[in-house]
Amino acid sequence: MAIKTKRILVPLDGSKNSLRGLDMAIHLARQSQGTITALAVKTVPGIYAIHPLGFLDFNSMKEVKKLLADAKLRAAKKGIDLTGKAIAGDPGYDIARFANNSKNRIDLVVIGARGRSSAKEIFLGSVSNYVLHKSKKPVLVVK
Amino acid sequence: MTENNFKRILVPVDGSICSEKALKRACELVEVFDSKIIVIYVVEKSAPLNLLDRNEYLGMLRKFGKKTLDKTNTLLSKKGITAKLLLKEGNIVNEIEKVVKKEKCDLIVVGNKGLGSITRFLLGSVSNKISQSSSCSVLIVK
Numbered sequence: 057m058a059i060k061t062k063r064i065l066v067p068l069d070g071s072k073n074s075l076r077g078l079d080m081a082i083h084l085a086r087q088s089q090g091t092i093t094a095l096a097v098k099t100v101p102g103i104y105a106i107h108p109l110g111f112l113d114f115n116s117m118k119e120v121k122k123l124l125a126d127a128k129l130r131a132a133k134k135g136i137d138l139t140g141k142a143i144a145g146d147p148g149y150d151i152a153r154f155a156n157n158s159k160n161r162i163d164l165v166v167i168g169a170r171g172r173s174s175a176k177e178i179f180l181g182s183v184s185n186y187v188l189h190k191s192k193k194p195v196l197v198v199k
Numbered sequence: 200m201t202e203n204n205f206k207r208i209l210v211p212v213d214g215s216i217c218s219e220k221a222l223k224r225a226c227e228l229v230e231v232f233d234s235k236i237i238v239i240y241v242v243e244k245s246a247p248l249n250l251l252d253r254n255e256y257l258g259m260l261r262k263f264g265k266k267t268l269d270k271t272n273t274l275l276s277k278k279g280i281t282a283k284l285l286l287k288e289g290n291i292v293n294e295i296e297k298v299v300k301k302e303k304c305d306l307i308v309v310g311n312k313g314l315g316s317i318t319r320f321l322l323g324s325v326s327n328k329i330s331q332s333s334s335c336s337v338l339i340v341k
Binding site for chain 2: 080083087088169185188191192193194195196197198199
């Protein structure tokens with residue numbers, strides 16, 4: 057196969073659009089026989105992110121874990137290997153940092169844009185816009 | 200989400216290195232997904248131009264556009280891909296939007312920087328506008 061996108065990063069937030077992004081990533085991964093890294097970022101106010109007790113919020117981490125488990129199931133149905141990763145912090149910043157980190161060897165970021173259905177959501181979400189600007193890897197915005 | 204969802208791929212080119220990169224990436228996608236490729240060059244008309252030089256300048260741009268399209272055509276035919284080439288005039292983003300609607304494209308592949316963004320060190324203005332306003336998915340090649 058010609059596509060070199062072996063490792064695809066999919067940031068998830070549980071919204072419908074991010075799931076569409078996941079579907080698209082699965083579709084691409086099937087073509088390139090690649091793997092997907094799903095990244096779920098739990099929003100933590102800056103002050104807690106540096107404080108060790110900020111990570112002790114087990115309850116909401118459970119929610120993120122569930123999200124990743126769902127994603128894993130979805131990918132497994134199509135025969136794609138998906139590794140989940142949960143991070144606490146600022147979504148845009150952490151996604152961009154994860155994508156740029158050469159250790160993770162990400163080839164493509166697939167991110168869901170907000171829908172255009174209502175007038176309020178005509179523009180891209182702030183997180184996808186941030187990732188779009190800051191990531192050094194190709195970004196696919198799924199609409 | 201249906202199975203083959205990249206039936207038509209639109210690649211706006213402007214002759215820059217980044218747009219070439221985008222084109223190469225689009226070629227890969229075309230080979231894998233067996234999709235149609237549409238290459239577009241837009242002659243920017245909305246820029247404030249001197250009244251006297253206007254026609255001459257536009258003529259130069261048109262010539263450059265044709266040259267760029269010819270170059271991409273030879274590049275694509277080497278890989279055995281037949282592309283649909285379009286030369287449009289007007290506002291870049293508006294024209295791209297129009298083509299997307301008319302041809303029912305599923306994906307736009309753009310480079311992150313073009314010729315018009317030496318000062319913009321991150322995302323070019325055109326690719327930014329496309330990613331914000333387009334109704335279909337956008338792949339930004341870096």
